[in-house]
Amino acid sequence: MREITPPIELVLADAPATTRFDTAWVDVPEPVLVELAGVCATDHDDERTALASRDWWPLSMKWALDGMVPQRCAVVCRPQTTDQIARIASICNLNRIPLTVAGGRSGVCGAAVPLHGGVLLDTTAMQGVVSIDEISHVVEVLPGTFGPDLEARLAEHGLTVGHYPQSFDIATVGGWVACRGAGQYSTRYGKIEDMVVGLEVVLADGTVIRTGGAPRAAAGPDLNHIFLGSEGTLGVVTRIWLRCHPVPTSERRAVYGFRDFASGLDACRRIMQRGGTPAVLRLYDAAESKRGQGGDGEVCVLLVLDEGDPASVGASMSIVDEECLATEGCQPRDVEAVEAWLHHRNDTSALQALTRKGFVVDTMEITAPWARLASIFDDARSALLGVTHARTATCHLSHSYVDGACLYFTFAASPPADEFESTYNALWDAGTRAILRSGGNLSHHHGIGLNRSRFMGEALGNGLGVLRAIKSALDPHGILNPGKMGLDVD
Ligand SMILES: Cc1cc2nc3c(=O)[nH]c(=O)nc-3n(C[C@H](O)[C@H](O)[C@H](O)COP(=O)(O)OP(=O)(O)OC[C@H]3O[C@@H](n4cnc5c(N)ncnc54)[C@H](O)[C@@H]3O)c2cc1C
Numbered sequence: 001m002r003e004i005t006p007p008i009e010l011v012l013a014d015a016p017a018t019t020r021f022d023t024a025w026v027d028v029p030e031p032v033l034v035e036l037a038g039v040c041a042t043d044h045d046d047e048r049t050a051l052a053s054r055d056w057w058p059l060s061m062k063w064a065l066d067g068m069v070p071q072r073c074a075v076v077c078r079p080q081t082t083d084q085i086a087r088i089a090s091i092c093n094l095n096r097i098p099l100t101v102a103g104g105r106s107g108v109c110g111a112a113v114p115l116h117g118g119v120l121l122d123t124t125a126m127q128g129v130v131s132i133d134e135i136s137h138v139v140e141v142l143p144g145t146f147g148p149d150l151e152a153r154l155a156e157h158g159l160t161v162g163h164y165p166q167s168f169d170i171a172t173v174g175g176w177v178a179c180r181g182a183g184q185y186s187t188r189y190g191k192i193e194d195m196v197v198g199l200e201v202v203l204a205d206g207t208v209i210r211t212g213g214a215p216r217a218a219a220g221p222d223l224n225h226i227f228l229g230s231e232g233t234l235g236v237v238t239r240i241w242l243r244c245h246p247v248p249t250s251e252r253r254a255v256y257g258f259r260d261f262a263s264g265l266d267a268c269r270r271i272m273q274r275g276g277t278p279a280v281l282r283l284y285d286a287a288e289s290k291r292g293q294g295g296d297g298e299v300c301v302l303l304v305l306d307e308g309d310p311a312s313v314g315a316s317m318s319i320v321d322e323e324c325l326a327t328e329g330c331q332p333r334d335v336e337a338v339e340a341w342l343h344h345r346n347d348t349s350a351l352q353a354l355t356r357k358g359f360v361v362d363t364m365e366i367t368a369p370w371a372r373l374a375s376i377f378d379d380a381r382s383a384l385l386g387v388t389h390a391r392t393a394t395c396h397l398s399h400s401y402v403d404g405a406c407l408y409f410t411f412a413a414s415p416p417a418d419e420f421e422s423t424y425n426a427l428w429d430a431g432t433r434a435i436l437r438s439g440g441n442l443s444h445h446h447g448i449g450l451n452r453s454r455f456m457g458e459a460l461g462n463g464l465g466v467l468r469a470i471k472s473a474l475d476p477h478g479i480l481n482p483g484k485m486g487l488d489v490d
Contacts, residue, residue: 001127002146004105005170008061008352010051010069017050020060020068023483025117028074032095036119039087040079052076052102052120056167057110057451058362059424061355070113070450073100073120080125082200082208082238089236090206092119092479099204100481101232103144103172107179108363109449111231115483121236123174129153130239137244138197143174143237159244162189162279165445166346174237180229182406182445184345186399187272188279188308188316189245191445193228200239201227204475213241226470231447232481234474248307252317253338257299259329261285262374264300265397265405267327269370272400276319277312280305282341283397285377288410291394292344293337303338359391360413360424364431365444369404372439373397380409383434387426389415399444406444433458448485456486 010017028036028044036042043049053072054060060070079085092099098118105112114120123144130140134157141150147168154160163183165171171181177199182191189195198212211223227235258264264283271281282303289295293303304320306313324330354361368376377395384393390413399406409431415423432442432455442452442459457464464486471478471487482488 001125002149004124006051007054007056007105008064008355010054010064010067012047012067015067016046017067017069017072019071020063021071021115023071023115025071026074026096026098028097028118029095032091032097033075035091036075036077036088039091040077040084041125042075042077044075049073049076049120052105052122053114055102055105055107055110055112057108057113057449058351058355058360059421059451060110060113061352062420065356070110071115071117073114074117076120076122078122078125082202085121085202085236085238086206086208088119088121089202089204093205093477096477097479098482099479101174101178101236103175103178104146104167104170106167106171106175107449108446109451111179111447111449111481111484113450115450118479123172123236126238132157132159132244134159138241139244140239140241141173142239143172143177145173147171147173154244155247158247160247161195161242161244163192163195166348168346173240173242177228177237177240178231179447180445182399184398185279185307187281188277188306191399193225195242196224196228197241197243199224199227199237199241201235202238203235204477204480208238209235229447231449231485233471233485233487234480245308248309248313250310250313251305251307252313253335254304254317254320254324255333255335255337256302256304256324257295257331257333258283258302258327259299261300261377261395263327263329264302265370265373265377267302267323267330268397268400268405270323271320272402272405274319274323276316276323278304278306278316278320279308280338281320281397281400285395287392287394288396293341294334301333301337303341305338354412358414358417358420360389360415360420360427361411362424362427363408363410363446364428364435365398365406365408365446366435366440366442367404367406367444368435368438368440373405373407376407376435376438376440379434379438380407380431380440383430384409384411384427387413387423387430389413389419389423390427393431407440428452450484453484453486
């Protein structure tokens with residue numbers, strides 16, 4: 001069984017980990033511990049509960065180096081069946097104990113942190129593919145399954161889901177669904193919400209429901225979408241049905257250089273609007289092109305890779321080539337850059353090395369309509385660079401659609417140690433607000449968690465009231481992942 005890969009080490013001298021937040025903390029009383037232990041494996045050891053309460057939120061990685069976790073759960077539960085999860089939910093609900101679900105704990109916004117203690121429900125004892133419908137191309141999979149294991153099973157049947165997030169090795173299918181994840185090949189295969197056929201979900205009171213299950217429906221709103229992106233605040237996803245595709249029989253690659261980011265963006269827009277769907281379409285600004293794609297500091301590099309049926313790959317790549325070469329100043333470049341990207345695309349060790357050296361470093365991914373992207377590119381970088389101690393703010397386009405695309409900003413700062421946290425928060429405030437003002441949204445695929453909770457009102461307006469109403473209807477005692485996504489009424 002695959003295990004969780006921990007983020008940057010938790011540095012403990014002689015004392016146990018301390019907690020950064022002094023939020024109201026809910027213990028699990030002894031009789032409830034006994035009841036939970038009768039349902040599944042549990043663990044309330046001090047060090048292991050601290051370790052299980054961490055994810056990859058960059059701010060908390062800095063705290064880890066100082067021996068701190070954001071907050072700590074009282075007990076970890078490791079259920080193996082839906083029935084066990086239903087019983088855990090019911091016990092927590094009756095006893096008003098917070099219940100925070102965690103998968104691979106690869107989230108980068110603190111979503112899996114048990115902010116108010118209580119139970120941490122680890123799904124990684126529920127791994128595996130349950131069934132494969134080879135005619136309909138639908139796979140049924142358990143929530144704690146990691147990407148490589150899902151794809152290995154599907155490959156035996158000549159199938160793929162095609163979801164390859166950078167965190168492929170360390171994230172679970174349940175986490176993909178709960179955070180509305182996006183893979184690096186999303187322009188052909190879609191985002192996770194395009195792949196989900198149906199879900200099994202355990203509600204706060206232990207009720208088990210099934211959502212979706214058909215290619216399309218007209219029986220009211222799609223209930224899959226209540227739980228997609230709900231980050232463990234509305235239910236526990238216990239089983240997932242995903243669409244699959246035949247393993248690709250052909251692959252083609254291309255690389256182009258644009259003289260500026262705006263003209264590259266416009267070429268990507270035209271490719272998408274003509275119906276091109278190259279799996280990978282990544283446009284880097286001049287700084288990122290130089291840092292990792294062989295650029296000279298001026299050129300903006302576009303990496304393209306498509307895979308699938310040769311006829312459809314050929315059509316997409318022809319559209320790509322025509323639109324790129326129709327752009328003034330665009331030149332084809334050495335296709336080797338795609339191979340290099342394939343080799344280093346999931347390596348984030350450089351970012352962790354910067355954290356160890358005391359740098360603030362993080363990423364911010366958003367979407368906007370094509371008409372807004374060029375100004376967001378300028379406004380967000382100016383806002384980020386305007387923050388005291390900021391060092392860099394760079395960007396690439398990573399996922400494209402007919403009406404817009406995802407811009408992915410990477411930023412770094414070098415504050416004095418006692419200003420680390422204030423600088424981190426100031427960067428998020430400045431970047432997020434500039435993006436929202438310029439017509440972008442709050443997140444494309446990393447989600448909200450703790451880090452972005454404070455922006456939910458600004459981003460959703462009155463819509464946040466609707467989300468809060470759904471939350472109080474489904475979870476009236478607020479036990480599911482409390483303190484996240486701006487859902488708690490102030
Ligand atoms: C190096 C790195 C690269 C990354 N690259 C990408 C990327 O390319 N694309 C992308 O989309 N994301 C990326 N991420 C973010 C992260 O991997 C995703 O958000 C991922 O989907 C989280 O899955 P997880 O299993 O680790 O979830 P966790 O971090 O354990 O949990 C995340 C949230 O989902 C909830 N949750 C988890 N499982 C369930 C469940 N079964 N039912 C209900 N709620 C649940 C948790 O309560 C929490 O709120 C990256 C992260 C890292 C560290």
